[in-house]
Amino acid sequence: MNKISNVLTATLIAVLFIACGGKEVKLSEKGKLLSSINWKLQAQEVINEATDKLKDSTGITADIKLDGDVGDFMNFLAETLVFGIDSTDPSKLSFSRTIGEYPFSSETIGRWEFNENETILILTEWNDTKNAPDPPVKYEIKELTAEKLVLLKEGTQSPYIYRPK
Numbered sequence: 793m794n795k796i797s798n799v800l801t802a803t804l805i806a807v808l809f810i811a812c813g814g815k816e817v818k819l820s821e822k823g824k825l826l827s828s829i830n831w832k833l834q835a836q837e838v839i840n841e842a843t844d845k846l847k848d849s850t851g852i853t854a855d856i857k858l859d860g861d862v863g864d865f866m867n868f869l870a871e872t873l874v875f876g877i878d879s880t881d882p883s884k885l886s887f888s889r890t891i892g893e894y895p896f897s898s899e900t901i902g903r904w905e906f907n908e909n910e911t912i913l914i915l916t917e918w919n920d921t922k923n924a925p926d927p928p929v930k931y932e933i934k935e936l937t938a939e940k941l942v943l944l945k946e947g948t949q950s951p952y953i954y955r956p957k
Contacts, residue, residue, distance in 0.1 A: 816882035822910050822936060823885075826875050831941050831954035833870040841950055872957055873941075875904055887915060902926075913943060 819827060836857070843854040871891045878886040887904045890897050902917035902925065916928040931943035934951055941954040 817877050817885055820910060823906065825936060825938065830957040831873040832957040834953045834955050835870050837953040841953065873954065
């Protein structure tokens with residue numbers, strides 16, 4: 793009887809461990825920095841980077857400025873990324889991407905992780921329509937400081953530039 797009790801107890805502990813997702817994720821220093829700031833996309837800086845590349849590759853100069861109402865509107869629509877340890881399952885990392893500002897905003901959630909040497913950020917968004925995750929998207933981390941996050945999406949040439957919100 794004692795052996796059956798021990799087996800049942802061990803099985804219950806294993807099931808609870810799996811159901812709770814295991815142990816809490818420990819963030820590296822880079823992960824702590826990434827998740828300590830709400831990152832807001834900087835539309836003007838993204839445009840500046842793209843027009844600089846245009847000038848370098850073609851010699852064509854484009855001076856696009858997001859001033860006044862247009863600039864305000866672009867900043868209103870610009871996405872905000874928030875990274876962290878999942879509040880419902882501390883064994884996983886989650887993120888949210890919010891476009892717009894409350895109450896006129898749209899939010900997507902998902903999971904995030906680094907590659908082994910923390911040079912690539914991998915985002916897997918949750919697709920509510922399919923009720924399943926979308927394929928992961930990889931971003932090269934070009935810069936990560938307390939003042940700036942620069943990501944380059946795999947297969948693209950223009951980086952996304954974020955600053956603390």
